[in-house]
Amino acid sequence: MQRKGVDYSETFAPVAKFASIRLLIAIAALYKLRLVQLDVIMALLNPGVEDEIYVHLPEGLTAPMHMQKNKNSQLALHLKKGIHGVKQAPRLYNEAVDRTLQRLQFT
Numbered sequence: 001m002q003r004k005g006v007d008y009s010e011t012f013a014p015v016a017k018f019a020s021i022r023l024l025i026a027i028a029a030l031y032k033l034r035l036v037q038l039d040v041i042m043a044l045l046n047p048g049v050e051d052e053i054y055v056h057l058p059e060g061l062t063a064p065m066h067m068q069k070n071k072n073s074q075l076a077l078h079l080k081k082g083i084h085g086v087k088q089a090p091r092l093y094n095e096a097v098d099r100t101l102q103r104l105q106f107t
Helices: 018-030 089-103
Strands: 054-056 076-078
Antiparallel strands (some): 054 076
16 A cells, blocks of 8 residues: 555565566576575565654554554564565565675676
């Protein structure tokens, strides 16, 4: 339910083309290199969130007793990490990887 310009401004994250992936696999095969795969789906959960993002409690999850005020009040969760469905998650992940590679002096 995020709205562009209100809840977020940028969502762009680079994506590899299929032809690029095929080229890397071919080079690895040519030089008998070992390839390692990443679980990119879980990777979106690693970077911290810069903006203040709140989400409703998922259906079926109840709040701890000390957080329940009354039946009419709604409880929201403040995100500290990326989560699937948040439009900024891919961009935040890309920025975290980029910072790490620069810190390790990759060029």
